[in-house]
Amino acid sequence: MSAKLIDGKLISAAVRKQVTEETSAFTAETGVTPHLAAVLVGDDPASQVYVRNKERACRKCGLKSTLYRLSDKTTQQQLMDLVAELNADESVHGILVQLPLPDHLDSTPVLDSIRPDKDVDGFHPENVGLMLQGRPRFLPCTPHGVMKMLAHENIDTTGKHAVVIGRSDIVGKPMAGLLVQKGSDATVTICHSRTTDIAAVIRQADIVVAAVGIPEFVTGDMIKPDAVVIDVGINRVNDRLVGDVEFSAAAEKASAITPVPGGVGPMTIAMLLGNTLKAAKQSV
């Protein structure tokens, strides 16, 4: 492997340390403990792990976290009622509804109903709009975590061709939105399942961000020599976690690459903590 490993565990630890220090100072000054309310509907195993990790990280950094576990029989109205209750609860600063929701529930009205000033995922249309206009309130955690990693590694995105693979509202679209902002100044291409000759597009990338959710979709032959490769995928294959990038082959070509696990995943959680602290600070 010739690529430098971008260590998400290390970088996220630095972010969490800063959040811990700022939380301690904020709580000492105001008497307020930042409080995240996480909502988990159903028993999707991956979501259970993610939410547990988010809760644990909150506690370690001095934030309060409350988990609302709802059965997979929960109705749309019951979920909306819980969000309304959390919106009105002044002791709650951040609300997170873990996605995906079970098939019978529609996430759009749920996410739309979260108070924008408690929307620590940054998924509310008002926050998406503010982010795209370059005046962010809450940046979405995974794309923000990726930007933090690039900055930490002193990877200059100015004028670089960044190819984002995947057009989800959680990662692909906001990732492209951040990379193209003034200050980041990348030239951005978004690829998706209908892109013609996706391999040819990826081969042009100085920076690849893979967020398709298909194990090892990006193969080594698609990586331009010395490209930076960011793998957002977390896929379980035969009880092993693999990313959206064929890691060892890509690492032979890239100048820097994120591992899975231990890459983007820990950054997502760290940025959520930062957003929850920000929400609490904005509430006083």
Ligand code: GUN
């Ligand atoms: N599911 C996968 N990633 C995320 C995330 O960042 N936030 C929420 N709420 N659900 C997710």
